[in-house]
Amino acid sequence: xAMMTGREYLESxxxxxxxxxxxxxxxxxxxxxxxxxxxxxxxxxxYELAHHPEYEEIMTAPSHLTREKIxxxxxxxxxxxxxxxxxxxxxxxxxxxxxxxxxxxxxDGLNAIYVTTYAMxxxxxxxxxxxxxxxxxxxQKNDWMPAGAMTDARGDRSLRPSKQKxxxxxxxxxxxxxxxxxxxxxxxxxxxxxxxxxxITMPTRTMSEEDRDYSLSFAIxxxxxxxxxxxxxxxxxxxxxxGVLDAGNPKYGIVGGEAIIIFQDVFVPWExxxxxxxxxxxxxxxxxxxxxxxxxxxxxxVGLADVVIGASNWIAEAHGIxxxxxxxDKLTEMIAMAETCWSCTLACSYEGxxxxxGAYHIHPLLANVTKLNIxxxxxxxxxxxxxxxxxxxxxxxSEKDLDSPGWGKMLEECLSGKDGVSxxxxxxxxxxxxxxxVGAGLPEAMHGAGSPAAQKxxxxxxxxxxxxxxxxxxxxxxxxxxxxxxxxxxDEKTHWDEVRKKxxxxxVQIY
Amino acid sequence: MASPSRLFRGMLTIGIRYxxxxxxxxxxxxxxxxxxxxxxxxxxxxxLTTLRERPxxxxxxxxxxxxxxxxxxxxxxxxxxxxxxxxxxxxxAQYVEEVEIVEFLVQRIxxxxxxxxxxxx
Numbered sequence: 001x002a003m004m005t006g007r008e009y010l011e012s013x014x015x016x017x018x019x020x021x022x023x024x025x026x027x028x029x030x031x032x033x034x035x036x037x038x039x040x041x042x043x044x045x046x047y048e049l050a051h052h053p054e055y056e057e058i059m060t061a062p063s064h065l066t067r068e069k070i071x072x073x074x075x076x077x078x079x080x081x082x083x084x085x086x087x088x089x090x091x092x093x094x095x096x097x098x099x100x101x102x103x104x105x106x107x108d109g110l111n112a113i114y115v116t117t118y119a120m121x122x123x124x125x126x127x128x129x130x131x132x133x134x135x136x137x138x139x140q141k142n143d144w145m146p147a148g149a150m151t152d153a154r155g156d157r158s159l160r161p162s163k164q165k166x167x168x169x170x171x172x173x174x175x176x177x178x179x180x181x182x183x184x185x186x187x188x189x190x191x192x193x194x195x196x197x198x199x200i201t202m203p204t205r206t207m208s209e210e211d212r213d214y215s216l217s218f219a220i221x222x223x224x225x226x227x228x229x230x231x232x233x234x235x236x237x238x239x240x241x242x243g244v245l246d247a248g249n250p251k252y253g254i255v256g257g258e259a260i261i262i263f264q265d266v267f268v269p270w271e272x273x274x275x276x277x278x279x280x281x282x283x284x285x286x287x288x289x290x291x292x293x294x295x296x297x298x299x300x301x302v303g304l305a306d307v308v309i310g311a312s313n314w315i316a317e318a319h320g321i322x323x324x325x326x327x328x329d330k331l332t333e334m335i336a337m338a339e340t341c342w343s344c345t346l347a348c349s350y351e352g353x354x355x356x357x358g359a360y361h362i363h364p365l366l367a368n369v370t371k372l373n374i375x376x377x378x379x380x381x382x383x384x385x386x387x388x389x390x391x392x393x394x395x396x397x398s399e400k401d402l403d404s405p406g407w408g409k410m411l412e413e414c415l416s417g418k419d420g421v422s423x424x425x426x427x428x429x430x431x432x433x434x435x436x437x438v439g440a441g442l443p444e445a446m447h448g449a450g451s452p453a454a455q456k457x458x459x460x461x462x463x464x465x466x467x468x469x470x471x472x473x474x475x476x477x478x479x480x481x482x483x484x485x486x487x488x489x490x491d492e493k494t495h496w497d498e499v500r501k502k503x504x505x506x507x508v509q510i511y
Numbered sequence: 512m513a514s515p516s517r518l519f520r521g522m523l524t525i526g527i528r529y530x531x532x533x534x535x536x537x538x539x540x541x542x543x544x545x546x547x548x549x550x551x552x553x554x555x556x557x558x559l560t561t562l563r564e565r566p567x568x569x570x571x572x573x574x575x576x577x578x579x580x581x582x583x584x585x586x587x588x589x590x591x592x593x594x595x596x597x598x599x600x601x602x603x604a605q606y607v608e609e610v611e612i613v614e615f616l617v618q619r620i621x622x623x624x625x626x627x628x629x630x631x632x
Contacts, residue, residue, distance in 0.1 A: 351576075351578045352578065353576075353577035353578050353579065353598065353601075354577075354579075354604075356604040356605060356606070363578065464536055467535075467536070
């Protein structure tokens with residue numbers, strides 16, 4: 001099968017029959033439902049742009065398995081250029097949708113499983129990597145969107161998975177059979193889950209030997225028997241049912257459309273199992289995935305920043321304050337922060353490296369720094385966006401009132417700006433800023449791909465502070481400094497003894 | 512390639528190629544120094560050289576981190592030579608902690624040396 005277009009992707013979802021619930025109701029058709037359509041459109045963008053010549057250089061890649069052109073969202077990174085193009089793709093899609101387009105989690109999952117299964121096989125003599133390559137071929141051939149399911153519900157965070165009162169707060173193996181495994185448990189906050197073809201699971205944390213059955217990775221179709229998806233609520237989500245204007249970004253929505261996934265005695269055949277008990281590789285698994293995923297945020301969120309900066313500038317001009325120095329200053333701040341995050345993600349891609357599997361990985365320390373900056377700077381540039389937009393973003397009347405034959409016209413006059421600018425357009429732009437800066441996108445920037453504490457742990461672990469102490473000791477003169485000794489032509493002690501003597505004997509010009 | 516007679520006498524010339532060392536995760540020069548000492552203790556007299564024009568028996572690429580700036584450039588320039596690439600805490604395609612790199616390299620160099628001797632017999 002060739003790469004799907006956006007419309008073909010939307011149609012492909014009709015074939016699947018996942019068990020989805022929202023607001024207490026069973027949802028039988030997600031494709032035609034206004035509540036879900038914006039999320040589907042955002043994901044569809046990842047398919048559609050691959051068919052446009054002006055984007056295909058970024059959106060497609062040659063498969064290392066078949067050499068055929070594939071959507072980059074199913075590609076395993078083969079070089080530094082792939083890593084760089086991946087984050088360029090993230091920024092591009094952020095710009096085109098103004099929201100989360102969901103498909104990067106699966107992409108990072110595919111790459112993390114590729115890298116980790118190779119390492120596991122090297123140590124344990126298992127055959128996960130070969131199995132996974134076959135699965136990857138299917139993903140590429142069918143242009144599937146797999147939902148990457150890493151985070152478990154986790155229950156009492158002070159207890160290990162195997163010590164939880166409710167075992168199902170972590171996904172785990174209940175039974176090992178000749179032809180596969182039976183799994184149960186819960187994954188939470190899973191982006192794009194209801195509109196994905198497949199679900200690929202990964203361990204959520206470092207596991208110990210007693211958590212062997214929780215050290216687990218596999219792939220299943222999203223409508224596998226025993227899988228239930230509970231779609232999560234988002235800020236102002238039911239505005240989508242009130243009309244078009246009030247939702248803010250009616251085309252592409254807000255954040256990724258997350259879901260809780262409940263697995264109840266789900267059968268997974270061995271050929272789709274990529275980790276089953278190798279607890280000693282859970283740290284590598286988590287860190288590899290987290291590294292890839294955290295690097296993305298310097299791409300996608302900067303794409304969103306491009307949109308919100310544009311919206312803020314537009315609204316300032318519409319209000320007649322586009323040239324005010326405080327507006328220019330705020331916009332400049334927003335741009336500088338966004339480009340700082342962009343620099344971080346480019347750096348962690350350019351500083352990537354080849355793993356033993358042959359796939360390329362980003363620079364882990366820089367990726368975590370990227371994401372840590374995002375957890376702060378997104379709030380800051382959205383704050384400035386709100387500042388520029390003014391109080392109207394939280395006091396606007398509804399679309400229904402704007403349409404009112406009685407006072408609609410008066411409201412429009414009340415909301416007008418500079419002469420020649422449509423008040424309706426002002427409302428549209430303010431709603432977009434509200435959607436992006438007030439809603440669920442902010443905590444998503446905080447917690448998506450891991451909370452700030454998780455980034456700090458990785459930064460501390462990889463900081464090489466011992467080496468920095470050695471540097472300081474050398475500069476301070478606590479350690480031998482051979483290069484300095486070369487400069488002065490003698491050992492350091494002799495040099496300083498001579499300097500002291502020269503000063504004492506007043507053989508210097510200044511004393 | 513150095514002369515076979517030197518190889519038979521347990522003498523080896525290794526070309527050392529260092530990366531620029533902007534932010535190394537490992538102490539590159541210490542590793543090279545200790546590898547030489549460790550090989551000597553095991554009967555291999557190693558001549559290390561950073562001179563590009565000298566004929567050598569193998570190349571040791573010494574990059575401070577996994578990014579391995581000099582790898583692609585030198586693999587092309589030194590093509591045909593047996594080559595070992597240190598990339599921070601990684602040697603060729605294997606993760607190796609800094610404290611274990613010297614011993615790992617000694618084993619790798621010895622095995623390449625034995626292959627070269629075998630080839631010239």
